[in-house]
Amino acid sequence: MKPATPKITRDQQLEKMRRDWDARARENARHYVNTERTDWTDDDFFASGEQQVAEDILTDMQNICQGREPREMRVLEIGCGAGRITRALAKLFGEVHAVDISGEMVAAARRALAGFPNAHVYQNNGCDLAVIPARDFDFAYSAIVFQHIPSREIIENYCREVHRLLRPGALFKFWVQGDPRTESAPDDTWLGVPFTDADAVAMGKRCGFDPRYRHGAGNQYFILWYFKE
Numbered sequence: 001m002k003p004a005t006p007k008i009t010r011d012q013q014l015e016k017m018r019r020d021w022d023a024r025a026r027e028n029a030r031h032y033v034n035t036e037r038t039d040w041t042d043d044d045f046f047a048s049g050e051q052q053v054a055e056d057i058l059t060d061m062q063n064i065c066q067g068r069e070p071r072e073m074r075v076l077e078i079g080c081g082a083g084r085i086t087r088a089l090a091k092l093f094g095e096v097h098a099v100d101i102s103g104e105m106v107a108a109a110r111r112a113l114a115g116f117p118n119a120h121v122y123q124n125n126g127c128d129l130a131v132i133p134a135r136d137f138d139f140a141y142s143a144i145v146f147q148h149i150p151s152r153e154i155i156e157n158y159c160r161e162v163h164r165l166l167r168p169g170a171l172f173k174f175w176v177q178g179d180p181r182t183e184s185a186p187d188d189t190w191l192g193v194p195f196t197d198a199d200a201v202a203m204g205k206r207c208g209f210d211p212r213y214r215h216g217a218g219n220q221y222f223i224l225w226y227f228k229e
């Protein structure tokens with residue numbers, strides 16, 4: 001018989017996420033952010049963030065910028081970790097605002113972004129964007145974060161929050177877990193809840209987005225393009 005799923009409230013779930021990610025950050029922040037290596041040098045770690053931006057953002061500027069100058073855009077990032085991608089975003093865009101649930105990760109990201117006055121990093125509660133100034137954002141991005149969140153409710157709440165902050169027409173591009181074989185327990189802060197293509201479309205519509213493109217359904221890295229209606 002399968003063991004019973006542990007009961008856990010949303011507050012307990014968020015507290016566990018924060019505790020686990022703080023512990024990972026204290027042990028080896030850069031490794032848990034990008035598990036390809038255990039001993040990242042500064043140069044290689046930030047180069048991996050540049051690479052990520054080259055692959056995911058520079059190839060997609062039409063959808064992301066929609067004719068705007070990147071230097072005039074205000075961008076939001078959810079789950080910035082140690083600032084790997086945030087730093088590359090700050091080189092490209094005018095203003096970057098990034099959140100993370102872990103105070104330890106936020107401290108590492110602030111160190112990484114010390115020379116970037118256009119980048120702002122906040123510790124949040126793990127489910128909303130109340131800490132972000134309520135201004136219009138031109139683009140929102142999140143990579144390798146929702147793959148670790150065990151709750152659909154929390155991920156959907158983030159989508160509603162991003163919708164609140166984006167200007168009409170703007171894009172939220174983000175990654176979720178798409179491998180249906182992954183089983184996520186409510187107290188598991190490493191393996192996130194999986195989404196099918198139908199789940200992704202339905203969530204986008206419920207949150208007021210046009211879930212126009214999806215790539216990688218069925219795989220660990222399932223990328224979604226939600227345009228604010």
Ligand SMILES: C[S@@+](CC[C@H](N)C(=O)[O-])C[C@H]1O[C@@H](n2cnc3c(N)ncnc32)[C@H](O)[C@@H]1O
Nearest residue numbers: 021033079080081084100101102105126143145
């Ligand atoms: C694998 S790391 C990726 C960091 C960054 N996106 C990158 O690729 O360099 C996942 C990050 O998501 C953060 N995180 C996990 N759950 C979160 C939540 N509910 N809200 C905000 N951040 C969260 C963790 O603290 C961690 O810094």
